[in-house]
Amino acid sequence: GASVTTEDLVAWIHAFRDAVQQHKDELTRLDSEIGDADHGSNMARGLEAVVAKLDPAPSSPTDLFKTVGMTLVSTVGGASGPLYGTLFLRMGPALADADPVDAAALGVALRAGVEGVIARGKAEVGDKTMIDALSPALEAWDSAAEGGATPADAARAAAEAAARGRDATEPLVARKGRASYLGERSAGHLDPGAASATLLLEALRDALAA
Numbered sequence: 001g002a003s004v005t006t007e008d009l010v011a012w013i014h015a016f017r018d019a020v021q022q023h024k025d026e027l028t029r030l031d032s033e034i035g036d037a038d039h040g041s042n043m044a045r046g047l048e049a050v051v052a053k054l055d056p057a058p059s060s061p062t063d064l065f066k067t068v069g070m071t072l073v074s075t076v077g078g079a080s081g082p083l084y085g086t087l088f089l090r091m092g093p094a095l096a097d098a099d100p101v102d103a104a105a106l107g108v109a110l111r112a113g114v115e116g117v118i119a120r121g122k123a124e125v126g127d128k129t130m131i132d133a134l135s136p137a138l139e140a141w142d143s144a145a146e147g148g149a150t151p152a153d154a155a156r157a158a159a160e161a162a163a164r165g166r167d168a169t170e171p172l173v174a175r176k177g178r179a180s181y182l183g184e185r186s187a188g189h190l191d192p193g194a195a196s197a198t199l200l201l202e203a204l205r206d207a208l209a210a
């Protein structure tokens with residue numbers, strides 16, 4: 001359909017938790033190569049705490065994103081917790097209490113979220129971070145939505161763009177976060193945060209396709 005309900009967005013968060021659990025060891029392995037081997041466990045712990053807060057279900061998309069963001073900030077140590085937390089904390093107010101939301105409104109929220117991550121982490125595309133997946137996903141979402149795509153179609157385009165952005169991090173030298181301490185030795189590995197951000201967009205695609 002053309003509109004996304006609170007229930008759809010709760011399903012997104014559950015799907016993200018499931019995907020992170022499923023890929024937990026892989027995320028940690030990626031982080032062992034260029035970081036401190038905790039990205040899978042950081043994200044899994046945070047999302048378990050998030051899911052525990054979703055019963056009873058939030059009453060609106062805005063409430064949902066606020067709960068998700070606050071829980072991630074308070075339960076995920078490391079760089080990724082405040083950054084993913086910021087993504088959701090900025091998405092909520094950007095929805096301006098829309099319920100249900102359409103593709104354009106969700107695009108506005110995603111943009112506010114990604115801009116919040118950029119403001120907080122100061123990473124640009126090409127710095128080998130989650131931004132390398134999130135930024136192209138947002139661009140793909142917007143061009144799909146401008147062309148009249150449904151949220152499900154926009155999410156499919158965004159997930160594909162995120163995966164391409166993740167894959168493109170492999171040859172890059174990290175310029176932000178722990179991986180940047182490795183300098184040139186960070187090249188030749190996928191960025192763990194770009195991998196988890198791709199799971200986030202793939203979870204949205206799957207939740208909206210259902």
Ligand code: ADP
Pocket residue numbers: 031035036038039042043077078079080081083117120121122123128129130131176177178191192193194
């Ligand atoms: P930590 O590095 O503190 O152990 P995690 O391992 O959970 O935290 O997360 C690492 C991921 O966080 C990196 O792979 C990268 O994608 C992301 N990241 C780190 N610093 C930044 C930043 N300044 N801006 C955006 N993303 C960042």
Ligand code: MG
Pocket residue numbers: 031035036037038039078178
């Ligand atoms: Mg780490």
Ligand code: MG
Pocket residue numbers: 036038077078079
């Ligand atoms: Mg750490």
